[in-house]
Amino acid sequence: MLYPLKFKPILKEKIWGGDKLKSKSKVDFSQKRIGESWEISGINGAISIVQNGVLAGQTLSQLISEFKTELVGKAVFEKFNSEFPILIKFIEAQDNLSVQLHPSDTLAKKRHNSFGKTEMWYITEAEPNAELIVGFKEPITFDRYKESLSKGELEDVLNKIKVEEGEVFFIKPGLVHAIGAGVTLAEIQQTSDVTYRLYDWLRVDKEGHSRELHTELALEAIDFQVNSDYKIEYDSIFNSKVSLVDSPYFKTNFLEINRRIFLDYSSVDSFVIYLNVGTQTAELIHNENSFMLSPMETILLPACIKTIELKSSGTKLLEISI
Template sequence: MEPLKFNALLKSTIWGGEKIIPFKHLDVQQENVGESWEISGVPGNETVVANGEYAGKKLNELVHELKGKLVGEANYQRFGDEFPLLIKFIDARQDLSIQVHPTDEIAKRQGKERGKTEMWYLLPSDADATLLCGLKQQITPTQYAEMVENDTICDAISRYDVKEGDCFFLPAGRIHAIGTGCFLAEIQQTSDVTYRIYDFKRKDKDGNYRELHTKQAAECINYNVESNYRTEYTPEKNQGVSLVQCPYFNTAVYDLDEPMTIDYSELDSFVILIGLKGEGTITDNEGNVTTLRAGESILVPATTETLKVEGNVKFLETYV
């Protein structure tokens, strides 16, 4: 079974910029595209297969049809017909709201399907781009609520200057916000549960303040303080460099300028490749040939045993 590409869902937002369409080499007219949902099984926002014998099918339809052959036997037992990861590109022309996501346990307690753990990998961003991630001082839930009310909550959160190649892991409970000028790839659990803590007193196009979820968020925040929330790693050419390993996804970055064969014969999972830079040719063990270039995301079925990658290409690899 050949690797699959999908028709991305482009979403215009009040904070969206102009980086995503050229990055993806698309010939479309759409303004303020804040997000491109690359591979999604979120109900109501499922991506559709763009190539091959399954073209036109929604992702979760395909999971239902192919089961473990597509996602891996253990993953199918764990997640059923819903694809477990959501892949996005995000372009922030303005600050996004300060948010937190619940753990699976808290989400179920609050009547939601599951929580959300995610990660960010920075693409070429503005020179002055920053983001917020994690508490930098000890505060209590009571102090948190007071700081939201008196507009000082940002004072308690670590701010980072960011550049291409930076990586941040955001386990459920870690307070965060994407800042102005950030352009990034996001890998997350299939979940759209977001609690908006603070939105800088901004109003929407109709003059209304956006809804905040201060009370629900208070239950979700991890109040532990760490010295560094940035994922530290050493870039290497022509090998996979691990970025994140967690119960929901494992992610590595590859920066190749010589051919490499990646062995998945012992892996009981689908693999997603997210193009960051350049262009390459991917040949699987069945002889199927696929191109991967910056701005493209490819779903490799669990039945695939090896991939030979050729070209000058940089990409993220993620699987469950």
């Protein structure tokens, strides 16, 4: 009964969002400044709903309950049971996101009964001179950090880097970071919505309120050292998988295709997710059925499906599994 599954995007209004993700809504265009499109989510209050085929209208949680290992894989089900282990998003920053970080599994479990958040970014668009903030310019002490925060000088110690389309970044727990204005990206992360906000550019919402900061909560979680392993270097090879991230939380490959290719997952004990991060449509073929994957669309291949074909005249995909 299972087949490649598409889910209804869950659009999130954000003070820093823009207009590019609005096109993902087929119904509601009333939302302003869409910052995030949650493509596949198992987070309470934002559970993804199937939008294609005979299972349309079913939630991701219902599918896991009914199909178990057939949907997610034996090892994944044994480890996570009814929890879906990753959250897939597209993010558009029309303005700077807050400077923030995420706690580790240990700290998140202790404080929030949640997973921590390890994540990766694939830059789909970047306006000229668009930037990310990733870590500090140089190692700083706890006292120097608190001083810069109290004096409103945090920007002075943060590491800012210019970014371009196609670049990949791996954001570990504790790493201070922010997505800058003019950046659109795909994000793969652990199933967690725990974020510690350090600085929000003195912004206020439409009611004139500043967003909550988590200054004290963040202190125990921050990595004060300089990290140089956040950027993933890779070379694209047409019609061949290129590994981007191989972590305990998720595995991500890059796949640029310009013809029809065959993929065998007989040795993979996991679901597989495809994100189309290119500019052309891809076609996924299974049991002589065709599933079209437009740019900025996402599809989940259940673990019980072991062979498929992909076809495109030229697009870029992210392939994610556990």
